[in-house]
Amino acid sequence: MLTSERKALILEVLRRDGRVIAKAVSQELQLSEDTIRRDLRDLAGEGLLQRVHGGALPASPAMADLAARREVSPEGKVAIGRAAARLVRPGQVVLLDGGTTALQLARHLAHGLEATIVTHSPTVALELANHPGIAVELIGGRLFRHSMVAVGAAAAEAIARIRADLFFLGVTGIHPELGLTTGDAEEAAIKRALSRQAAETIVLASREKLGAASPFQIAPLSEASAMVVEADVPDETVEPYRKAGVTLIRS
Known part of the structure; x- marks a missing residue:
């Protein structure tokens, strides 16, 4: 699976469930948790989510200027x-x-x-x-x-x-x-x-x-x-x- 596809799936899980659990996503995709955590870091850097222990939550639009x-x-x-x-x-x-x-x-x-x-x-x-x-x-x-x-x-x-x-x-x-x-x-x-x-x-x-x-x-x-x-x-x-x-x- 391409990186862009993984990130799109992570964002879809976040939209659907209101949170992402890194372990669950890694098991679903049969990938390491390190890979998913790296994707979460990238998405957080783009302001698309907020990383928390074990996964991520939606980032607030109120963080904008x-x-x-x-x-x-x-x-x-x-x-x-x-x-x-x-x-x-x-x-x-x-x-x-x-x-x-x-x-x-x-x-x-x-x-x-x-x-x-x-x-x-x-x-x-x-x-x-x-x-x-x-x-x-x-x-x-x-x-x-x-x-x-x-x-x-x-x-x-x-x-x-x-x-x-x-x-x-x-x-x-x-x-x-x-x-x-x-x-x-x-x-x-x-x-x-x-x-x-x-x-x-x-x-x-x-x-x-x-x-x-x-x-x-x-x-x-x-x-x-x-x-x-x-x-x-x-x-x-x-x-x-x-x-x-x-x-x-x-x-």
Whole structure:
């Protein structure tokens, strides 16, 4: 079998089953596991999957640059943002992550709402600048351009002084076993810091992130109080998260 044929088969297994187990593929093709692992390395280098112990999972489209991410599930992100915005109550202190779905949440906060939004995203802060009832606290630090958020020691120190009611978390991957993941170690650390300072962490979970994985874990799935998902995501897709004890909020 040609290399291109093996890789095409691996991607078909990934599409069909939602994961690839290297040992099973090697047995099916009567090839060594080293050969399959080499193919997985190549496909991961092309951004077509995310390698994990024993095989691979789908790579999240949310790993793309900001301009490309704006084109992924735009209607779903609007719906999730609108539903998440309804969870914010008057007088609350809310930590709001960066990213395209968080921006939609900011846009859909009720006009008459009075609350405090703390964010490390300049883009989110600018979106809220003209909201009459929202007090905006902007966390500073080194700008991580991929997500347009502040990271680093200065951001971590500022976050440690905050006590919030809610944290709306953006991720690039959500998996029942691997948990909540993103593509950068420093950004993952900042997200963990934000989650620690909130009574509840709510994940903004657009469909392309479900079942996908990225290189750096933010937290296990058990750290999430709830996930906001699109209304038409099939029940079988979200059932593993429900079984894990995460409250599902349909947008």
